[in-house]
Amino acid sequence: MGAGVRLIVRGAKTLSERTMEHKTCTSLRIVENRPLGGGAQYLLSLENPGWGAGGKTWRPGQFVMLRPVSWGLELTWARPFSIAQVDEGGLRLVIRPAGRGTDRIAGLAPGDEVFLWGPLGTSFVTEPETPTLLLAGGVGLAPFWGYAARHPAPANLRLVLGHTIDLAAFPLDPFAPLAGAGRLHTFHQRTMADLDAFIALLERHIADHGRAANGLVLACGPGPFLRTVRRLCDAAGARCQVSLENRMACGIGACLGCVARDAAGRNVQSCTRGPVFWTRDLAEEF
Amino acid sequence: MDLSVSFGGLTLKNPVLTASGTFGYGLEFTPYGDLARLGGFVVKGISLLPREGNPMPRIAETPCGMLNAIGLQNVGAEVFLRDKLPRLPWRETAVVVNLYACSAEEFGDLAGLFAGEEGVAALEVNVSCPNVREGGAAFGADPAQIAAVTAAVKRRAGDKPVIVKLSPNVTDIVAAGRAAMDGGADILSAINTLTGMAVDVRTRRPRLANVVGGLSGPAVKPVGLRCVWQLASALPLPVIGIGGIASAEDALEYVLVGAHAVQAGTANFSRPDFAFRLVDDIAALAAELGLDSLDACRGGLRT
Numbered sequence: 001m002g003a004g005v006r007l008i009v010r011g012a013k014t015l016s017e018r019t020m021e022h023k024t025c026t027s028l029r030i031v032e033n034r035p036l037g038g039g040a041q042y043l044l045s046l047e048n049p050g051w052g053a054g055g056k057t058w059r060p061g062q063f064v065m066l067r068p069v070s071w072g073l074e075l076t077w078a079r080p081f082s083i084a085q086v087d088e089g090g091l092r093l094v095i096r097p098a099g100r101g102t103d104r105i106a107g108l109a110p111g112d113e114v115f116l117w118g119p120l121g122t123s124f125v126t127e128p129e130t131p132t133l134l135l136a137g138g139v140g141l142a143p144f145w146g147y148a149a150r151h152p153a154p155a156n157l158r159l160v161l162g163h164t165i166d167l168a169a170f171p172l173d174p175f176a177p178l179a180g181a182g183r184l185h186t187f188h189q190r191t192m193a194d195l196d197a198f199i200a201l202l203e204r205h206i207a208d209h210g211r212a213a214n215g216l217v218l219a220c221g222p223g224p225f226l227r228t229v230r231r232l233c234d235a236a237g238a239r240c241q242v243s244l245e246n247r248m249a250c251g252i253g254a255c256l257g258c259v260a261r262d263a264a265g266r267n268v269q270s271c272t273r274g275p276v277f278w279t280r281d282l283a284e285e286f
Numbered sequence: 287m288d289l290s291v292s293f294g295g296l297t298l299k300n301p302v303l304t305a306s307g308t309f310g311y312g313l314e315f316t317p318y319g320d321l322a323r324l325g326g327f328v329v330k331g332i333s334l335l336p337r338e339g340n341p342m343p344r345i346a347e348t349p350c351g352m353l354n355a356i357g358l359q360n361v362g363a364e365v366f367l368r369d370k371l372p373r374l375p376w377r378e379t380a381v382v383v384n385l386y387a388c389s390a391e392e393f394g395d396l397a398g399l400f401a402g403e404e405g406v407a408a409l410e411v412n413v414s415c416p417n418v419r420e421g422g423a424a425f426g427a428d429p430a431q432i433a434a435v436t437a438a439v440k441r442r443a444g445d446k447p448v449i450v451k452l453s454p455n456v457t458d459i460v461a462a463g464r465a466a467m468d469g470g471a472d473i474l475s476a477i478n479t480l481t482g483m484a485v486d487v488r489t490r491r492p493r494l495a496n497v498v499g500g501l502s503g504p505a506v507k508p509v510g511l512r513c514v515w516q517l518a519s520a521l522p523l524p525v526i527g528i529g530g531i532a533s534a535e536d537a538l539e540y541v542l543v544g545a546h547a548v549q550a551g552t553a554n555f556s557r558p559d560f561a562f563r564l565v566d567d568i569a570a571l572a573a574e575l576g577l578d579s580l581d582a583c584r585g586g587l588r589t
Contacts, residue, residue, distance in 0.1 A: 023317040023318075025317070025318045025557065025558055025559050067556060067557065073350050073503075073504040073532055074349060074350055075347065076347050076348075076350070076351055076352050076503050076504075076552060076555065076556055077347050077352065077555060077556065078555075078556065078557070100347075101347075115557050117318070117557070117558055246342070247343060247345065248345075249345055249347075249352065249555040250314075250554070250555040250558065252310075252314050252315070252317075252318075252558055253310055253314045254308065254309060254310035254314045254315070254554065254555070254558075255307075255308070255345065255354070255356075255555055256330075256339065256344070256356045256359050257343075257344050257345030257354065257356065259339070259342065259344070259359070265338075266338060267338050267339055267359055272314075
């Protein structure tokens with residue numbers, strides 16, 4: 001598929017999806033908060049926020065802002081989380097305790113009330129017929145749950161998860177079909193010395209989705225991971241989208257605290273212009 | 287009850303404004319409430335030319351507040367007038383433009399661009415920026431420069447009320463307010479952020495790339511109340527209270543110490559429907575307190 005055709009398809013999709021977009025800003029209760037891997041991460045389930053008919057008006061890659069009511073005045077900001085899935089169990093988020101806010105969110109119990117707004121931001125592109133490589137760095141796995149579940153041709157998906165904490169801390173059940181087909185690959189980075197091996201693994205998989213294959217690479221994870229993926233994709237001629245994890249205060253484009261540098265050298269909000277960007281639209285050091 | 291307020295040439299349907307830099311250009315908040323329900327909103331500080339702002343990281347959460355060093359990233363006056371203002375419900379709510387410049391002349395030129403704009407209700411002058419012509423010290427720290435900047439804006443503002451937003455980073459805020467009055471200000475707003483910093487002990491780095499930034503949020507409310515009380519007690523100009531407003535009680539505290547209206551700021555980040563709810567909550571609290579209008583309690587602090 002040529003670049004022109006791709007742009008038309010993207011544009012049409014964006015237009016139709018925008019018309020059905022339905023953001024809410026509401027109080028929700030926790031349904032379940034399940035520790036994974038002994039509490040290294042948590043699978044947080046909330047009441048369904050009712051984003052339009054059937055809850056289908058969110059798109060994988062989008063995120064929500066979540067702030068427990070119990071925070072009062074003490075912690076100022078809500079915290080951003082990728083939407084992992086919305087299903088009969090409610091809105092699913094994966095929480096990695098990594099600071100004051102996420103530590104407390106990990107401690108929420110069923111019945112606790114949070115304030116939540118979303119769905120926010122841009123989403124990963126879906127090209128059913130394109131060989132698509134999903135690259136997750138740690139908790140960056142979350143958006144690929146919904147992505148894989150919705151993909152019309154999952155046989156075209158391959159997932160690589162790089163992790164530093166125990167694999168048991170990741171919700172892998174939703175990826176069972178991929179695992180069963182031998183298209184789920186995990187890499188445990190125990191020390192910095194493992195990094196080269198992980199990068200080599202990424203390089204091999206990206207090569208399969210490069211220029212010759214006209215593949216697609218979608219990545220979510222920490223900044224250094226995303227910049228490495230981008231570099232490897234550029235080298236392989238692979239088209240690539242990355243989901244940025246910048247710190248943000250508002251999630252709606254107002255605070256300008258989460259900006260990334262775009263290809264024209266301008267600062268753009270990663271909450272509204274992203275979090276998912278085509279790497280070609282970002283500066284080398286986004 | 288009637289929540290409307292009228293002061294310094296500005297009439298608002300209720301006393302709730304939003305603070306510059308915390309409400310984007312207003313449009314960002316339309317999914318979460320009806321802008322027309324607000325008394326008004328102050329848009330992100332606008333400069334003559336677009337600015338890319340400071341390097342990242344730009345924000346840090348602190349106890350009961352946050353630090354920011356965004357660096358006045360904005361689209362510039364031309365793009366604001368062409369792309370943003372026409373989309374705002376300015377017939378139904380007051381759109382206040384916050385002006386940012388680095389010299390008195392530039393401030394005057396900027397004011398001139400908005401003087402004839404029907405959709406602009408008032409101009410708010412941000413005197414917290416460094417004056418590049420005077421060695422980089424903030425305008426807001428020097429009464430003579432506050433007066434000069436205010437006069438430069440007032441001369442070019444046409445019939446738009448001029449609000450001067452005062453910095454709390456001074457020894458005597460009344461002297462700053464008096465200087466603005468002498469320069470021709472119609473209204474004072476206080477406070478801007480307090481200069482502060484945050485440090486990461488593990489990396490030994492400041493949490494902001496700019497090292498220092500502006501502290502806002504509930505942590506600064508006591509300072510804001512004190513400043514507004516001092517200004518309203520000493521000067522005949524109306525004051526808009528700003529600083530850490532997170533509830534209707536907070537807003538009425540500012541009215542009690544003398545404010546005619548308030549600006550909600552950081553709380554807009556804690557939940558995007560905050561300002562819209564604040565309008566309802568103030569009405570409910572005023573009713574509970576048996577107030578017929580805000581005029582009935584303004585400056586009613588019992589000391």
